[in-house]
Amino acid sequence: MTSVVLSQPSPLRDLASSAPIKQDFDITKAFHRILEDEAISTPLAAVMALTELIQNSDAGTMFELVKALNDGAEALKQHTANPISLNAGCELFIAFVTLFPHDSANFSDLKAELIRQGQNYATEALTYRKKIAELAVGFIKDGSIILTHSYSRVVMQTLLLAHKQKRISVFVTEARPRGLGIKTAEALTAAGVPSTVILDSAVAYVMEKVDFVLVGSEAVVESGGLINAVGSNQMAIIARAANKPFYALAESYKFHRLFPLSQYDLPSHNSSILSFSIPNPEISTVSSSSSSQDQDKSEANRNKLVPTPITQEYISRNNPDVDYTRPDLITLVFSDVGSLTPEGVSQYLVGMFAG
CATH class of the missing domain: 1.20.120 (Four Helix Bundle (Hemerythrin (Met), subunit A))
Incomplete structure (x- = not known):
C-alpha cells in the first residue's frame, strides 16, 4: 500500500444503505x-x-x-x-x-x-523506523550533542543506531504532563548513551550547548507542519532563535491531510483545555437560634473562597497533550520516503491522495 497504488480511482461505486459486519467483531x-x-x-x-x-x-x-x-x-x-x-x-x-x-x-x-x-x-x-534511522544518522556528526523531547520509538531507534557508530550525548526534556522524557532517558542510559533529563522550562538555557533538536511526531500535516508532544513548538521557536537545526522524524503513515492554522485548530483541542477554574465560596449553615456573633462569622465565610487543590493530575487534565509547530520552524522531516523539506511533505501528500 504505497503512493503508487493511491493514484487511480476505483470504478466500483454501488448504492447501498447498510454496511454489515459480523456481530462478534469489535x-x-x-x-x-x-x-x-x-x-x-x-x-x-x-x-x-x-x-x-x-x-x-x-x-x-x-x-x-x-x-x-x-x-x-x-x-x-x-x-x-x-x-x-x-x-x-x-x-x-x-x-x-x-x-x-x-x-x-x-x-x-x-x-x-x-x-x-x-x-x-x-x-x-514495521521496517520504516529502520529506514528513517539509517537516513537520519547520516546527518549526525561524531561528537554531537542532541536535544530531544518526550518519547518516540523512531527517535530512540535513530539515537541507538547513532550511538553504535558515533559518539553522541543527549539532553532529554522531562516532557510534562506525561513525563515520557524520563522513559527516553532511562532507555538511553541503559544502552550506554550519555544523557541528562532537563526541565521543560530549561530548553532555552540548554539550547546554546546543543548541535540540533531531534523530535518524533504524532502527525505531519498538509502544510508541512508538525503535531507532536506539547512543548515541541516552543523548542522549535527557541531553536530558530538560536540558529540550531530542528529535525522531525515521521513514518509516512503519519502524514495527515489536516491544515491547522493555530493550536486551537487541532482536533484534540476542547473547551476544558487551559480553562479557568472558578473558586467556590465556603458554605456555612447557622441555625436561627445562633448568636449574632455566629451569624457575623457565617456572613464572613460566605465571602471566603475555597481554592481548588492543584495536583499533577489536575494540571494534566487542564493542559494539552500535543501542539502544532509551523513549517517555517522545521529544518527537515526524515521519513521512509526520504528527507523532505516541509514543502516536500505537502507535495508528497498531494500525490499520495490524488484521485
Whole structure:
C-alpha cells in the first residue's frame, strides 16, 4: 500500500444503505489488542484494525465496504482522547481502499486482495523506523550533542543506531504532563548513551550547548507542519532563535491531510483545555437560634473562597497533550520516503491522495 497504488480511482461505486459486519467483531477491541505490541504505533494499529474489519465484513458492494470502514474509523475516534495520529492511519487506509486499482473478477476476490495488501503494508511499515534511522544518522556528526523531547520509538531507534557508530550525548526534556522524557532517558542510559533529563522550562538555557533538536511526531500535516508532544513548538521557536537545526522524524503513515492554522485548530483541542477554574465560596449553615456573633462569622465565610487543590493530575487534565509547530520552524522531516523539506511533505501528500 504505497503512493503508487493511491493514484487511480476505483470504478466500483454501488448504492447501498447498510454496511454489515459480523456481530462478534469489535473494532475497538481489535485496535487495543494490536496496540499491546510495543512496536506498533497508533496509525499503524488503525490500518491493521481496519484490515481485520474487512475480513469480518459481509459487505457485498464497494459502497457497503467503504461505509463499514468509515463507521469503524468513527467508532475508533469515539474511544480516543487524542485522535490525530489515529485519523492519519484511518484516512490513509480508506483512501487506499477507495482508490485501489484492480482487475478482480468478483467482489470477494477484491476483498481478499485488499486484505492481503493491508497485511503486507503492515509488515512493510514495521521496517520504516529502520529506514528513517539509517537516513537520519547520516546527518549526525561524531561528537554531537542532541536535544530531544518526550518519547518516540523512531527517535530512540535513530539515537541507538547513532550511538553504535558515533559518539553522541543527549539532553532529554522531562516532557510534562506525561513525563515520557524520563522513559527516553532511562532507555538511553541503559544502552550506554550519555544523557541528562532537563526541565521543560530549561530548553532555552540548554539550547546554546546543543548541535540540533531531534523530535518524533504524532502527525505531519498538509502544510508541512508538525503535531507532536506539547512543548515541541516552543523548542522549535527557541531553536530558530538560536540558529540550531530542528529535525522531525515521521513514518509516512503519519502524514495527515489536516491544515491547522493555530493550536486551537487541532482536533484534540476542547473547551476544558487551559480553562479557568472558578473558586467556590465556603458554605456555612447557622441555625436561627445562633448568636449574632455566629451569624457575623457565617456572613464572613460566605465571602471566603475555597481554592481548588492543584495536583499533577489536575494540571494534566487542564493542559494539552500535543501542539502544532509551523513549517517555517522545521529544518527537515526524515521519513521512509526520504528527507523532505516541509514543502516536500505537502507535495508528497498531494500525490499520495490524488484521485
